[in-house]
Amino acid sequence: MSGEQDLPELTAFLAGIPLFASLDESIRLELAAELEPVHVAADEVIFRQGDAGEGLFLVVSGRLRVSVAADGTEDSERMLYDIGRGAIVGEMALLTDRPRAATVHAVRDSDLLLLRVSSFRSLLERSPALVSGVMRLLADRLLAVDRLLTEDRPLAPTPGARTIAVACAGADSRAASAVAGQLAAELARTGSVMRVDSGTVDRQLGEGAAQRAPGDPGRAELAGWLHRVERDHDHVVYQPDGQDTEWSRLCLSQSDVALLVASAADDPSLGAVEARALATGSLRCELALVHAAAQPSGTARWLERRPVADHHHLRAGRPADVARLARMLTGTGCGLVLGGGGSRGLAHIGVIRALEEAGVPIDVVGGTSMGAIVAGLCARGMDDAERLRRMTSVARNGRRLLTPTLPLVSLSAGRYLDQILTEHETDVPIEDLPLRFYCISANLTRAEAVVHERGPLWPAIRASLALPGIFPPVYAAGDLLIDGAAIDNVPVDVMRGRVGGGRIVAVDVSPEVEPLIIAPFATGLSGWRVLGRRLNPFTAAQPVPGIADVLSRSTGLSQVRSRRALEERVDLLLRPPVAGLGVLDFKGGIALFETGYRYAAEAIAKSGLAERFVT
Numbered sequence: 001m002s003g004e005q006d007l008p009e010l011t012a013f014l015a016g017i018p019l020f021a022s023l024d025e026s027i028r029l030e031l032a033a034e035l036e037p038v039h040v041a042a043d044e045v046i047f048r049q050g051d052a053g054e055g056l057f058l059v060v061s062g063r064l065r066v067s068v069a070a071d072g073t074e075d076s077e078r079m080l081y082d083i084g085r086g087a088i089v090g091e092m093a094l095l096t097d098r099p100r101a102a103t104v105h106a107v108r109d110s111d112l113l114l115l116r117v118s119s120f121r122s123l124l125e126r127s128p129a130l131v132s133g134v135m136r137l138l139a140d141r142l143l144a145v146d147r148l149l150t151e152d153r154p155l156a157p158t159p160g161a162r163t164i165a166v167a168c169a170g171a172d173s174r175a176a177s178a179v180a181g182q183l184a185a186e187l188a189r190t191g192s193v194m195r196v197d198s199g200t201v202d203r204q205l206g207e208g209a210a211q212r213a214p215g216d217p218g219r220a221e222l223a224g225w226l227h228r229v230e231r232d233h234d235h236v237v238y239q240p241d242g243q244d245t246e247w248s249r250l251c252l253s254q255s256d257v258a259l260l261v262a263s264a265a266d267d268p269s270l271g272a273v274e275a276r277a278l279a280t281g282s283l284r285c286e287l288a289l290v291h292a293a294a295q296p297s298g299t300a301r302w303l304e305r306r307p308v309a310d311h312h313h314l315r316a317g318r319p320a321d322v323a324r325l326a327r328m329l330t331g332t333g334c335g336l337v338l339g340g341g342g343s344r345g346l347a348h349i350g351v352i353r354a355l356e357e358a359g360v361p362i363d364v365v366g367g368t369s370m371g372a373i374v375a376g377l378c379a380r381g382m383d384d385a386e387r388l389r390r391m392t393s394v395a396r397n398g399r400r401l402l403t404p405t406l407p408l409v410s411l412s413a414g415r416y417l418d419q420i421l422t423e424h425e426t427d428v429p430i431e432d433l434p435l436r437f438y439c440i441s442a443n444l445t446r447a448e449a450v451v452h453e454r455g456p457l458w459p460a461i462r463a464s465l466a467l468p469g470i471f472p473p474v475y476a477a478g479d480l481l482i483d484g485a486a487i488d489n490v491p492v493d494v495m496r497g498r499v500g501g502g503r504i505v506a507v508d509v510s511p512e513v514e515p516l517i518i519a520p521f522a523t524g525l526s527g528w529r530v531l532g533r534r535l536n537p538f539t540a541a542q543p544v545p546g547i548a549d550v551l552s553r554s555t556g557l558s559q560v561r562s563r564r565a566l567e568e569r570v571d572l573l574l575r576p577p578v579a580g581l582g583v584l585d586f587k588g589g590i591a592l593f594e595t596g597y598r599y600a601a602e603a604i605a606k607s608g609l610a611e612r613f614v615t
Helices: 006-017 025-033 117-123 130-152 174-187 198-205 219-232 245-256 271-281 299-303 319-331 342-358 369-378 386-397 415-423 457-464 492-499 527-535 547-564 590-606
Strands: 036-040 045-047 055-061 064-067 077-083 103-106 110-114 164-168 193-197 235-238 257-263 284-291 310-315 336-339 362-366 436-444 448-452 474-476 479-485 503-507 570-573
Touching: 006 025, 025 110, 025 117, 045 077, 055 117, 055 219, 055 310, 110 117, 117 130, 164 174, 164 245, 164 284, 174 193, 174 235, 174 284, 174 319, 174 547, 193 198, 193 219, 198 219, 219 245, 245 271, 257 271, 257 319, 271 284, 271 415, 284 299, 310 319, 310 436, 319 570, 336 342, 336 492, 342 369, 342 386, 342 503, 342 590, 362 369, 362 492, 369 386, 369 436, 369 457, 386 590, 415 457, 436 492, 448 457, 457 474, 457 479, 492 503, 570 590
Parallel strands: 164 235, 164 257, 193 235, 257 284, 284 310, 336 362, 336 503, 362 436, 503 570
Antiparallel strands: 036 110, 045 103, 055 110, 064 077, 064 103, 436 448, 436 479, 474 479
């Protein structure tokens, strides 16, 4: 039973949870008295798929992970989603005698409340609203799981971290200490934050309190104090010691995410604390590198030894980098996805300008085809003037993209396209870009999407641009890569995996339905005859589609249905008016710089998206 002294506080906690919010205050008080406190350590299993259900669990603090057996065996579990404070799991046990449908284990040390089936049934007579609430919760959960299993997409975005351990990567802890302070200050702009290191604990609980080992009589006092700290603050920044001490291990077990911090110029050898963090299978680890220069470098040598979930760059004198880090860690970041569409993709330049002017941050950027080019410019940290200058140069020389060649593989050799990419210094490694970036190509050999987010930038963009029939495919380790539009023209699901519960803005520059004006022609259409009609001033030109339009439209046919569902998967979908412009009409596309800007500025203002971010 929960202690009498905790009942008012627990009742207030229950009032903030949708399932219990509609209950009478007296019923919530009775419910609070029936809840049993349960503490679980990191990696501990709470219940397994197939177990008998004893009741519902409510998360007070910590993080749980829900998974199912992928092929009916425990050895191949598929992670469904994580849940944090205020979430409920195991509700099916209250209404049915069916065994547990999933396995739930603690990602970190967690405090739960258990509502047993017997206690639930004793409350039903006095509160019918309780059972109706559980039924709604159960129906929503079943529908969501069905969507996951049939569409093969994440059930729910990963919740942002509330507790963050900022540990040193490598041997020098000075960078980690500095970043912990900067991160705490940034998080304090949106809520209450406490930064806790071993010195803080010793000042509160006495000398040596932070190093109390499990089994030590004072360990319970330490755990209780940390629980109160987490309960009373929106975020807690834990700072482990520089060595693998009891306090360092406790920090990792208390945290939703471990941020491994180092100066990029230091020795990338693995440190003791980060080695323990990386060896903890359920703990999400991310890397933050501090750079003295404006252009990050040397990232690959740090990533080589660290299988981290994400990485971040913090440049000296760039407070925006710390703000981006805070958003990404807490699940409040914003990702921008730019779709393919040939010359129509020039509208992306205006859209980015409108987002920046509105104060909407771009924390991750990804794209396909022409969207990949513009995303690359954005990820390199270029301002609007520089992006505009570079894309204007490309547009004015757009005709040179189709340098004819013997059409055995493609209409164009692609040499000018390669020249453009190399001239714009796109040989920088993707992992060294100031902004997180990815682009999509299609693997023609394996019939699957390829997500490019490591290695040289220009070959990745070149593959994403390889419109079949127009440009040669790109050879990569025995496979042939072609334009990503063949498989995912607006890759928002990839972005959801990068920003978790954050916002996503998607820009689709391929009109959903664009009629072709054509004249009737026989099946044996002669290209020479079409050319003759176009050159003969006394004969009306025959309106037949050009090969570039046919190939481009064919590549995107598979995307029409998924394009219609885009709006459900993003926070803001932008579709600038680009109909009527040919796929390779880059000269005409210059007007889309302004068109995209005006359209996006109005749409962003109406959406209220900018108001969700602190500027």
